Amino acid sequence: MNYADRLDQAVLSKGNPCLVGLDPHLDLMPEEFTAVRDPEATRQECASDVTRFLVGILDAVADIVPAVKPQLAFFEVLGPEGLAAYESVVAASHERGLIVIGDAKRGDIGSTAAAYAQAFLTGGPGSDPATLCDALTINPYLGSDSVQPFLEACDAAGAGLYILARTSNPSSAEFQTQGSPTLTERVADAIGAWGAERLGTCGFSSVGAVVGATHPAELVALRERMPHTPLLLPGFGAQGATAADVVGGFTEGCRGALVNSSRGILFAARDGGNWKDAARQAAQQMAEELSQALSSPA
Structure with a gap:
């Protein structure tokens, strides 16, 4: 099934477009995870803490939200053990x-881009399909030949892409809003063209865009x-965006976009409170805020 169709079904099933970013900042994890604070701990001990924490988050939010977004950098910092933890978290997410x-946010040319696409989307030798992503974020700065291997992998695996178009960080305007048309607009037009060849029955394509x-x-x-591109909208919550700010990214009700919150859900507990309960409450509040904003008259 086309990625866009799977995503659309998941969003409609949960009734909200919430995306939980799985960004396990080691210094923010609850106090019960002692290895990540112990300078004598091994990478395996820290990776085990990360896995246990994130699986707990999944258990808290899986019946509320349609999607999660593990951030690779926080796993890569723990080396091979961290990458094994990443695969465990991906598999646990799929199980739920x-x-x-x-x-x-991979980006390269030729065989290197193809290897990235294989690693995350189609699988290399001996890969467990449960550890592969449904979609991947990529950087298009190197041009269309850097995107093509990812498009081919998506076609082969029924997967999706989210291509950086207008990012949420403060300095993004230094490059992205320059020129006429701007770099963002040129990337957006390319995303639309790539997606036109990959439309699902839901009317959206499997090629999405990241827009802050x-x-x-x-x-x-x-x-x-x-108009047919699924959007990934970072910046909600900790970065300052509100439910009202994201309404313009949707087409009808909760369709057409995912709104990401990472720290606001993962680290919602304060003063040593129950971190699972706090994450669940934060996800419920986010879903309610978005549903209210999306159902309000323009």
């Missing part, structure tokens, strides 16, 4: 019926420019 978006929720006016314009 969640869409998994690998947040790797911290740019609400540009979000509206980019949604108009890419």
Whole structure:
């Protein structure tokens, strides 16, 4: 099944477009995870803490949200043991019926791009299909030949892509809004063209775009420019974007976009409170805020 169709079904089933970013900042993890604070701990001990923490988060939110987004950097910092933890978390996410978006932001040319695509989407020798992503974030800065291997992998695996278009970080305008048309607009047009060849029955394509929720006016314009593109909207919560800021990224109800929150859910507990309960409550609150904003008259 086309990735966009699977995603659309998952969002409609849960009734909200919440995406939980799995960014296990070691210094923010609850106090019960002692290895990540112990300078004498091994990487395996730290990776075990990360796995246990994130599986606990999955158990807390899996019946609320449709999708999760593990950020590779926080696993890579723990070396091979961290990558094994990443695969365990991806498999645990799939076991709970969640869409998994690998947040790797990979970008390269030729055989290197093909190897990245194989690693995350189609699988290398001996790969466990349960550890592969449903979709992957990529960086298009190197041009269309750097994107093509990922598109081919998506076609082979029924997977999706989220291509960086307008990112949420403060300095993104240094490159992305320059020129006429801007770099963002040129990337958006390319995303639309790639996606036109990969439409699902739901009307959206398997080629998505990352657009920061911290740019609400540009979000509206980019949604108009890419009417069939599923959007991934980072910046909600800890980065300052509100439910009202993301409304322009949606097409009908909760369809057409995912809104990401990472720290606001993972580390919602305060003063040593129950971190699973706090994460669940934060996810429920996010879902309610988005549902209310998306159902309100324009």
